Amino acid sequence: MEYIRNVAKIEINSDKCTGCGLCINVCPHGVISMDDKVAFLANKDRCIECGACDNNCPVDAIEVETGVGCAYAIIKSWFNSSKTNCC
């Protein structure tokens, strides 16, 4: 199942990428693929912004805005002005 399209905030800096493949191993949704020893976003819409690739990248080539996609926490943050991402 897929969620809303064209919203995932994930970027791969192909200049920094060394092609180690760790991101592909840790990604739970097969978002990243390898082409000529450089990682690229094959299925960006399937990204759940868990941040596993970002945390495991040894050269810090991936940037993801991580957080729990919880509607209640987002609504709560509107009223509390705090950046809570948990219910």
Next chain:
Amino acid sequence: MQSFQNGFPQALKNGLLNTIPYAIAIIIGTILVPMLLPILPFRAFSMKGLVLGVIWSVVVIKYSNVFYYDNNIVLNISNSLLLTSIISFLALNFTGSTTFTSLSGVKKETLIAVPVIATSALVGVVLMIIGNFL
């Protein structure tokens, strides 16, 4: 207002019957929506809830006499808006319970869905008050 003409016990009975579609709406939003999540159309959870909300509203309007609703178009619209808002909001709250939603997606959906749901619920309440005096 028809209820009050026959005394308090009748009003209480009618009030309880009036509540049943709302109790069922909560059950639909909390049990049926997650059960039917892969089958329901649309990607946004609030839209999935909207589908069931509209279906339930049509059922409630069709059987309005069972729930002791006055056959009044304003009340029918009011009930439909409120029932759909409840189911849609409850469906929206399941975004945090799945394995395929993302923070950015939920932010986008919440920003659009919540004001729409809140407005329709408010309009529903106002129409409910107006409809009872017609």
